[in-house]
Amino acid sequence: MFNALVLEQEEGKTLAAIKQLELSDLPDEDVLIEVTYSSLNYKDGLAVTGTGKIVHSFPMVPGIDLAGVVKESRDPGFQPGDEVIMTGWSVGERYWGGYSQYARMKPEWLVKMPQGMDAAKAMSIGTAGLTAMLCVMALEEGGITPDKGTVVVTGAAGGVGSVAVAILSKLGYNVAAVTGRESTHEYLRGLGATELLSREEMAEKARPLEKQRWAGAIDTVGDTILARLLAETDYRGVVAACGLAGGYKLPSTVMPFILRNVRLQGVDSVLCPADIRSAAWSRLLTDLPANALGEISNVIGLSELPQAAADIVAGKVQGRTLVDPN
């Protein structure tokens, strides 16, 4: 018997409870993993609180990330004892996920733990950190080098934002951070942000083109903030958009694209191809300072998840939260 957080639905409401399961309760996938850590992402917050239609079927074990040790494998690519990471692939939405002491996964979802990484570090990074790295890589692909000017990060004190600020700063970029919480200013300065901007100011409706301020941007928020970023991005600048913590709309115009050659680059980590995913994990080893990860991460158990999920949806969580199911 082992413990897992299980979501069930009653009269349209999502209920979360820790249940004792047996290995035979797990889905019939090829690789059985003993979970060392999972993590809390915004999407997990939505799933556990039942906000938004994240979970496709019930009962569901949520948790879109996990890191652990292979116990049994029917796939020749994995042996008992292998340490693995899983993020994305609709796990915790369509398939049972990481808020559990054991999980069964498809082999193609798994990345072998890179040398120098461990489960705690991998889950301090998790989907949010992987997405932050993919956003930085998107800026690089668009030619945004540190000498081009300042890069702005929105939702900066959240999971994706915190990791993005730390990576950009380590790579030598001048980083501006947009946050709705003044209480996080010192934390963000500690991660390397040199300019701090208020969410309120950035959420004000922008004209189609504003004064050019940013060589690049990483946006986790969407809506009027993303529209303002586009209007303020330099000629040939790049905006990497990965999130919707402020809303899914984009009330913008074509002006930044046709007059300033601005590039809006979408970033998805869920179905990100294996080669890019592995490259991003390797980059995280070198480009995310180890001391920043310590600053960024908190650890909670399964019983604390319902409250932590409500907090992340309310925008109250700072940095990354590791989940220890054991």
Ligand code: NDP
């Ligand atoms: P967090 O909740 O940790 O961070 C989001 C941050 O956004 C908050 O900390 C807060 O930062 C800010 N924020 C919250 N509410 C609002 C609001 N109403 N208006 C403006 N800003 C707000 O979440 P994650 O970092 O895990 O995820 C961030 C976003 O990225 C989410 O929308 C998530 O779904 C998306 N995402 C997308 C992925 C992809 O593959 N495309 C993968 C991972 C995440 P502050 O207090 O500093 O203002």
